[in-house]
Amino acid sequence: MESNNTNNRPDNVILNKQSKYTLSSTQLKTIFEYLQNHTATASMVSEATGIPQKSICRYKRDLEKRGLLCELRKEFCKLTKFRAWYLTTNPDLFPKSNQMELFPL
Template identity: 45%
Template sequence: MKNQKAGKAFEGATPQKYDNWQNEYRQFAEYLKKNTATATMVAIALNIYRPNACRYKRWLQEAGKLWETGKAVCAITGFKAAYLTTNPDLRPSDPQTRLFDGMEGIG
């Protein structure tokens, strides 16, 4: 039943030239500043074509403005997925400092 909702993210958009991407990109980033969600959850909430949401996610990651807060089961798909944020207050600590946690002889 959950997977039927995910299918709606693919409806309504055409692979033709798309002029509204700047507005959707800004909405995507703003939504994740206020909410922690998966890319599919954001696509459903904002009525954005899911592949576009994945593109916006990649652009934000490359710009260093999007972070994973953890992995958990997505409320839409029911599969394990990364929960995302653009809120700098929720940014995880530097992953390099945790690289060798729990290894013997380190520290």
């Protein structure tokens, strides 16, 4: 019979798991809040926040799936000079839907 006692685990294993979770949620919150006030590419967000660009792309996908982030336009990035999507989490800037609205009968 196994014990559920967590005192046998090394402290650094517990701390690493907690730190990784905290780091991820902090990065997500930082990206979300930055894009509330700025329209920027992933590279520009990375430069401004210090979060790796690859992480921003992963969080971008998660925020898009939840409907919290929108790609506004594809233009040349001011930082990289390559074409990239400008992003926002500000719902006031989201494009309006092209689909017809259903009218109640």
